[in-house]
Amino acid sequence: MHSRNLGDSPNLDRDRNLGAYWERQFCRLAGACGYLILPQQIGRTGAARVFYRDAETWQERILPDITLWSPKGCEHHEIKHKSPTRHGLYGLEKYRFDDLLWFSRKSKEPVFFTIHNHALSGGRDGRINSIAHWVTARVDDLNERWTMRSISPTWMNGERATSEVLYWPQWLFQPLARHLSSQVPPRPRGGAAAIAKGSGLLNPAA
Numbered sequence: 001m002h003s004r005n006l007g008d009s010p011n012l013d014r015d016r017n018l019g020a021y022w023e024r025q026f027c028r029l030a031g032a033c034g035y036l037i038l039p040q041q042i043g044r045t046g047a048a049r050v051f052y053r054d055a056e057t058w059q060e061r062i063l064p065d066i067t068l069w070s071p072k073g074c075e076h077h078e079i080k081h082k083s084p085t086r087h088g089l090y091g092l093e094k095y096r097f098d099d100l101l102w103f104s105r106k107s108k109e110p111v112f113f114t115i116h117n118h119a120l121s122g123g124r125d126g127r128i129n130s131i132a133h134w135v136t137a138r139v140d141d142l143n144e145r146w147t148m149r150s151i152s153p154t155w156m157n158g159e160r161a162t163s164e165v166l167y168w169p170q171w172l173f174q175p176l177a178r179h180l181s182s183q184v185p186p187r188p189r190g191g192a193a194a195i196a197k198g199s200g201l202l203n204p205a206a
Contacts, residue, residue, distance in 0.1 A: 015155060016045075018124075022081040022116050023065050025129040027202050029176070034184040036069040039202070046158070050103065061099045064111055070183045075110045076103065077136070083119035089147065089167035090115055093154060097166055100139045112136045114176060134176035142168055 020042050027037050040048035040063050048063040064076035078100055084090055092113060104111035114136040121128035148167040156163060 018081060019079070021127075023079045024202050025116070026066060026077065026079050026114065026134070028129070029131050029134070030066070030068050030180060031202070033180045034070070035180070037202075038067040038069075039065070040067065041065045042202075052106075061102055062096065064100060064103065071185070072183050073109070075112065075183075076107075077112045077114045078139075079114050079116070081116045081118055081124070083117055083124075084170055085167065087148070087167075088170055090170065090173065091150075091152075091165045091167045093152075094149075094164040094166050097139065097142070101143055104139055111139045112179075113139055113142060113173075115173065131177045131180075132175070135170070135173035136176045136179050137168070137173040142172060145172060 023039060023042055027039055027042075030037055049060045050063050051058055051060050053059070065079045066077045068075050068077065078092075078096070080090075080092065082090065090113075097113075100111050100113065114134065116129075117133050117135065118124050118126055120133040121130065146166040146168050150165050150167070151162050152165045154161055154163045154165075
């Protein structure tokens, strides 16, 4: 599974459900903007992986959460539901960032670290989904630009673990609304949103 930072009372199933909920909310926003959507993680108990040959052995890497298609091409998003630290920084586990950066360079397709800032929507357990609360940044633009590192508790392969975390300032991220609107031409209201609403996989209540 993709890892989640642990709180004071870690609960794996709760964190998985919360992560899947916000991945669905991202898909609904992207669908309303006219994207085609492939949600790699939703419905899985472990992370989706890509495999490749390295000399005589098979290797694997973790895929980003969501793939989107638009008239401008294909892009991939790693989705996190978090708020900035007290220093105004967004963090991500280094091993996860390394996989995202590797995938971007191997696939030659843009990969984004996309965040729902729950400080703007009622806290970690809030359910308000406004595109104004989302930001995003290309992982290539974040590389070597972190301003802090730490060792933090997390989930890894379904087990409690510790991992190095990288942190970036908020100014490196742009509003998600600006990015999505720049990739897909405007379309009539209702169509894509109705499709997303009708999909069992993207059911907002799930």
